[in-house]
Amino acid sequence: MRSSALTACVFLLAASAAFADSRVFIVANQADGYGVDECLARxxxxxxxxxxxxCQSREFAQATAYRRVDPDEVTGAVPSHGGDKCSGHGCSEYVAITCQR
Known part of the structure; x- marks a missing residue:
């Protein structure tokens, strides 16, 4: 009986480790005229x-989340242009995509 309980615990730990492998990708959201960028950003x-x-192009099984991110959320790595906020189609926006194995 102990060996089956131990086997079950090992299986659960292995399964939870597999599900825990996720990564967030920050990609530039550039308007392409097809509306895909708006779907991702919103x-x-x-x-x-x-x-x-x-996600699949990066060898992950699925996307668990996707959303628009402000340049300030990207740890200050994206330079801002002073105090003015740009909201037109010519402005750079970023999308966070969470991928999971």
């Missing part, structure tokens, strides 16, 4: 396929 359902394809 976290809308229509962006799910694009996010999943992005």
């Amino acid at each position: 976290g809308e359902k229509c962006g799910a396929h694009a996010a999943r394809s992005y």
Whole structure:
């Protein structure tokens, strides 16, 4: 009986470790005219396929989340242009895609 309990514990630990392997990718969101960028940036359902394809191209099984991020959220790595906020299509926006194995 002990060996089956030990085997079950090892299996659960292995399974939880596999699910814990996730990574967040920050990608530039550039308007392409197809609307995919808006779906990703707004976290809308229509962006799910694009996010999943992005993850699969990096050898992950699925996308668990995707959303627009402010340049300030990217640990200050993205330079800002002073105090003015740009919101037009010519401005750089970023999308965070969380991929999981």
